[in-house]
Structure formats: C-alpha cells, structure tokens
Amino acid sequence: MMKLAEQLHFLNGKADRLHVDVMDGHYVKNLALSASFVAQIRPYTPLPIDVHLMVEEPTPFIPALIEAGADAISLHPETICREAFRVINMLRQAGKEVGMVLNPATPVESIQHYLHLLDKVTVMTVDPGYAGQPFIPEMTAKIAQLHQLKESRSLNFLLEVDGSCNRNTYRELLGAGAQVLVxxxxxxxxxxxPLEQAWEKMSRDLSAALHSPEHV
Structure with missing residues (x-):
C-alpha cells in the first residue's frame, strides 16, 4: 500500500481522474479489484474515482461502490439491457456520473435510447479484461461515429477511449474525436x-500528437 500511496500522491498533481477496473471473473475471465480497493484509495486522493464495472450482474456491486466513494461508474450495456433506465436513475439519484462502455463488437446503436442521459461513453479499442492487447483499428470509425452523434444532437457526454492508448495511437484517437484517454x-x-519518468514521456508523446498537422 505504501508504493500505491506514493503513486497516488504523484498522480494527484497530474491526472484528471483515476480509472479503476472491477472484474468478477465471469463477464471477463480475469478477477480484479473491488469496492474495498476503492475504499482503500479514497483517503489518499481528491481526484474523481471512475469505476469501469466489468461484471455480469452490476446492480449488486453499485451500492458498495457508492459507499466506498466512487464518483463515476461505467457499465457495459449488455449487462443492464433489462434494467438500463433503472440503473441509470439509481446512479443519478446517488449523485454519481454514469457511463457506458462499448466493447469492440458492441454497436453504438445499443445505447442510442439513453445516450442523452450519459455523462461518458467509452469505446474499448481492445477486448476487455486483458492488459497489453493490440489496438483494433476498426474502432476509430466507432469513435468518429459517436463524435458525429454528439455534435449533431448537441449531447454533452465525454468521449473516452480505453485500450492501447499510446504514442502509436494518440494521433488517430484524438483525430477521431476522443476527449479522454485511459x-x-x-x-x-x-x-x-519509474512513474515520474513514464509520465514525462507520455506528456511529450501526447503533446506531439496534439500539435501534429494531422490533428490541427
């Protein structure tokens, strides 16, 4: 916990928010983190904690995450298709930001009926549950589709990308309309x-992508 606390102290002065993956070992094969982890890090950071909930049955997890201090919860539409509006309202009433996460094979149309209720839409550019996977280039079109929908309907959700965000993809993702990179x-x-050195390198790579002729 000491090393994690040191990393959080550094990130508190740099990052906009913290992204926490919660996995149940069923929706995805990996098992990772929980509401107790959110509760452990909450005293160490003033940053918003954004939970990506990769579980088959999200509703039992939500009260514990709210109690633990999560500020935003992002879900997969496949897991709440029979109660999407109820879950969105539950999070709204608790004062939490609501996000939806689209797997590579999940179409944008799956969230069209409540897109206007969302604070954030995340496009997975890798299949969920495993670190270090290669970027799926077909997802650039999905990001652009969501960006166009957002502009044409004057919607306010943040457009986020999760998966293989690095110097090889920054320019393409930002050019397609991504606003938040995990x-x-x-x-x-x-x-x-070291984290400090890695942050400086990431910042240089991002700056180069933002100021490239293709992005401008």
Missing part, C-alpha cells in the same frame, strides 16, 4: 520505467 500499461504504467 492510460494503462502501454502508455503510462510500465515495469521498466
């Missing part, structure tokens, strides 16, 4: 580099 093992948290 920084994982390929872009920031590297075993061969």
């Amino acid at each position: 920084m994982g093992s390929s872009g920031l948290f590297r075993p061969d580099m």
Whole structure:
C-alpha cells in the first residue's frame, strides 16, 4: 500500500481522474479489484474515482461502490439491457456520473435510447479484461461515429477511449474525436520505467500528437 500511496500522491498533481477496473471473473475471465480497493484509495486522493464495472450482474456491486466513494461508474450495456433506465436513475439519484462502455463488437446503436442521459461513453479499442492487447483499428470509425452523434444532437457526454492508448495511437484517437484517454500499461504504467519518468514521456508523446498537422 505504501508504493500505491506514493503513486497516488504523484498522480494527484497530474491526472484528471483515476480509472479503476472491477472484474468478477465471469463477464471477463480475469478477477480484479473491488469496492474495498476503492475504499482503500479514497483517503489518499481528491481526484474523481471512475469505476469501469466489468461484471455480469452490476446492480449488486453499485451500492458498495457508492459507499466506498466512487464518483463515476461505467457499465457495459449488455449487462443492464433489462434494467438500463433503472440503473441509470439509481446512479443519478446517488449523485454519481454514469457511463457506458462499448466493447469492440458492441454497436453504438445499443445505447442510442439513453445516450442523452450519459455523462461518458467509452469505446474499448481492445477486448476487455486483458492488459497489453493490440489496438483494433476498426474502432476509430466507432469513435468518429459517436463524435458525429454528439455534435449533431448537441449531447454533452465525454468521449473516452480505453485500450492501447499510446504514442502509436494518440494521433488517430484524438483525430477521431476522443476527449479522454485511459492510460494503462502501454502508455503510462510500465515495469521498466519509474512513474515520474513514464509520465514525462507520455506528456511529450501526447503533446506531439496534439500539435501534429494531422490533428490541427
């Protein structure tokens, strides 16, 4: 916990929010983190904690995550298709931000009826549940589709990308309309580099992508 606390102290002065993956070992094969982890890190950071809930049955997890101090919860539409509006209202009433996460094979149309109720839409550019997977280039069109929908309907959701966000993809993702990039093992948290050094490298790579002629 000491090393994690040190990393959080550094990120508190740099990051916009913290992304926490919660997996149940069923919706995806991996098992990772829980509401107790959110509760453990809450005292160490003033940043919004954004939970990506990769579980088969999300509703039993939500009260514990709210109690633990999560500020935003993002769900997969396949897991709440029979109670989407009820779950969205539950989170709204608790004062939490609501997001939906689209797997690579999940179409944008699956969330069209409540897109206007969302604070954030996340496009997975890799299949969920495993770190270090290669970027799926077909997802650029999905990001662009959501960006166009957002503009044409004057919607306010943030457009986020999760998966293989790194120097090789920044330019393409930002050019398609992405506003938030989830920084994982390929872009920031590297075993061969201290976090401070990795952050500086990431910042340089992002700045280069933002100021490239293609993006401008």
